[in-house]
Amino acid sequence: MIQLQNLHFRYHPKRPLxxxxxxxxxxxxxxxxxxxxxxxxxxxxxxxxxxxxPWAGSxxxxxxxxxxxxxxxxxxxxxxxxxxxxPARSLQGWLAELAPFYPRFDQRLFEAIVKEFELExxxxxxxxSFGQQKKVMLAFALATQVKVLLLDEPSNGLDIFSKSQLRxxxxxxxxxxxxxIISTHQVRELGAQFDQVxxxxxxxxxxxxxxxxxxxxxxxxxxxxxxxxDAVYYEPIPGGYLALYLAxxxxxxxxIDLEILMKAIVEKPEILVHLQNEKVYx
Amino acid sequence: xxRNSFSRLAHLIKIEWGKKWKSLIGSSLxxxxxxxxxxxxPTQVLTIAIDFFVIHFIIGLVFVFGNQLFLLFTEWxxxxxxxxxxxxxxxxxxxxxxxxxxxxxxAPVTFILFFFIFRPLFLQATFAIMGFMVYPLYREEINNLxxxxxxxxxxxxxxxxxxxxxxxxxxxxxxxxxxxxxxVLAGIIAWVFQLPAYVTSSVIDQFIGGAIGAQVxxxxxxFRIKSACAVLYWYGGIIPLMLISGYxxxxxxxx
Numbered sequence: 001m002i003q004l005q006n007l008h009f010r011y012h013p014k015r016p017l018x019x020x021x022x023x024x025x026x027x028x029x030x031x032x033x034x035x036x037x038x039x040x041x042x043x044x045x046x047x048x049x050x051x052x053x054p055w056a057g058s059x060x061x062x063x064x065x066x067x068x069x070x071x072x073x074x075x076x077x078x079x080x081x082x083x084x085x086x087p088a089r090s091l092q093g094w095l096a097e098l099a100p101f102y103p104r105f106d107q108r109l110f111e112a113i114v115k116e117f118e119l120e121x122x123x124x125x126x127x128x129s130f131g132q133q134k135k136v137m138l139a140f141a142l143a144t145q146v147k148v149l150l151l152d153e154p155s156n157g158l159d160i161f162s163k164s165q166l167r168x169x170x171x172x173x174x175x176x177x178x179x180x181i182i183s184t185h186q187v188r189e190l191g192a193q194f195d196q197v198x199x200x201x202x203x204x205x206x207x208x209x210x211x212x213x214x215x216x217x218x219x220x221x222x223x224x225x226x227x228x229x230d231a232v233y234y235e236p237i238p239g240g241y242l243a244l245y246l247a248x249x250x251x252x253x254x255x256i257d258l259e260i261l262m263k264a265i266v267e268k269p270e271i272l273v274h275l276q277n278e279k280v281y282x
Numbered sequence: 283x284x285r286n287s288f289s290r291l292a293h294l295i296k297i298e299w300g301k302k303w304k305s306l307i308g309s310s311l312x313x314x315x316x317x318x319x320x321x322x323x324p325t326q327v328l329t330i331a332i333d334f335f336v337i338h339f340i341i342g343l344v345f346v347f348g349n350q351l352f353l354l355f356t357e358w359x360x361x362x363x364x365x366x367x368x369x370x371x372x373x374x375x376x377x378x379x380x381x382x383x384x385x386x387x388x389a390p391v392t393f394i395l396f397f398f399i400f401r402p403l404f405l406q407a408t409f410a411i412m413g414f415m416v417y418p419l420y421r422e423e424i425n426n427l428x429x430x431x432x433x434x435x436x437x438x439x440x441x442x443x444x445x446x447x448x449x450x451x452x453x454x455x456x457x458x459x460x461x462x463x464x465x466v467l468a469g470i471i472a473w474v475f476q477l478p479a480y481v482t483s484s485v486i487d488q489f490i491g492g493a494i495g496a497q498v499x500x501x502x503x504x505f506r507i508k509s510a511c512a513v514l515y516w517y518g519g520i521i522p523l524m525l526i527s528g529y530x531x532x533x534x535x536x537x
Binding site: 046049050051052053069071074077078079081083084085089093097098101102 | 290293297300360361362363365368369370371372373374533534536537
């Protein structure tokens with residue numbers, strides 16, 4: 001579905017962001033795109049959406065180059081930015097403008113999602129709060145039923161209840177053939193939804209692996225005593241420690257804490273070798 | 283869902299109309315008020331009574347289409363609006379045309395309609411308020427004004443299109459500065475090399491004066507139907523060049 005080969009991109013001629021980036025995503029599902037500030041997550045989404053163009057290398061999404069912005073391609077790919085500025089239009093007026101451009105747009109699905117978000121839109125969209133505008137935009141994005149949905153920090157601006165609503169909505173309404181790439185820092189809130197995780201740092205892909213493999217390669221343990229040297233990484237938490245260990249074949253599978261994993265990779269990049277092959281233990 | 287370019291283009295124009303109709307109608311109406319106000323200035327009787335309508339037609343037209351030109355691609359001022367426009371599933375040419383038809387088609391047509399609908403009122407007003415009748419314009423003059431009204435925005439506005447595609451703010455000002463610079467440079471080059479398009483009867487002997495004089499004369503020749511072909515030979519290439527380069531810039535536009 002997505003293929004980046006030897007992709008180069010830079011904002012400034014002397015400061016490259018991506019140099020020879022290689023990414024391949026073949027299956028639909030939810031991909032978590034993680035990385036520190038300035039790693040290039042949003043830029044990568046822009047490149048995939050055809051909103052920025054690579055300096056060199058190839059970028060293919062659904063078999064087409066995003067920079068060509070072909071009509072049939074644009075009907076299948078949608079990017080939702082982090083900052084939303086809805087127009088001074090009524091919801092119905094705004095929908096009547098945009099929905100006809102998306103052949104798979106489902107009005108009933110949109111209404112169902114808006115209802116699940118407990119949104120009541122009566123006036124102009126621009127008068128809604130930032131969180132409410134974001135909900136409308138996310139509901140629209142899901143109702144378009146595009147094949148590739150690119151979301152930049154979708155849970156920013158949403159309250160605690162809305163975040164859990166969002167997780168529930170994804171589980172319930174996301175079409176099976178849709179690939180969703182979510183760029184986020186809030187891995188504890190959204191991490192459980194990811195089918196795959198992709199981490200970029202300093203313009204390079206650190207790893208791209210399914211959560212199934214991650215869960216089989218590492219395990220998380222809480223303890224009251226300070227973990228020993230066999231812990232890859234640990235940090236103090238109220239009442240003890242949270243530690244990340246390398247899993248051995250036969251170990252019970254635990255759900256990985258992506259935040260701990262990210263910190264561990266930054267501190268000990270050599271553990272990436274445990275993610276090199278696809279083979280799942282257990 | 284729209285299956286062909288015409289229905290998609292019509293829908294895009296409808297969206298644009300929703301955003302711009304207030305400024306379009308508002309600026310046209312505003313200039314009608316300006317004309318009424320101008321009628322009340324007593325010096326009109328003695329000075330520009332004969333050219334009154336022609337002058338106000340040109341100024342009003344430039345005001346209304348200039349306003350639409352200013353609003354061309356305002357999306358670039360907001361990252362969200364830019365993203366929305368660029369990723370909207372429509373062909374680039376459809377999006378481009380839906381934008382251009384406002385300064386180049388709807389603005390002149392709206393202004394011409396307003397002007398000629400209000401003209402009887404202006405005539406009555408001048409008679410009632412000032413006690414004299416402004417030269418009313420007759421059929422041939424009206425036809426000429428309509429031709430100018432439809433051509434002038436395209437002729438002048440096309441020069442500003444590439445700037446509107448590239449610049450986020452003050453595109454009219456920056457474009458105007460660059461065009462003025464090119465205008466003078468082209469005049470100097472043409473004068474130095476004695477290019478045929480610039481050999482006019484009134485080219486005078488002074489270097490800068492001659493160069494600019496030739497440019498200005500060529501510019502005004504545009505409005506004389508007889509010499510329009512000669513001027514189009516020189517300027518006719520610029521309009522398609524500007525519009526096509528604008529389209530290519532739009533296709534290559536990033537956020």
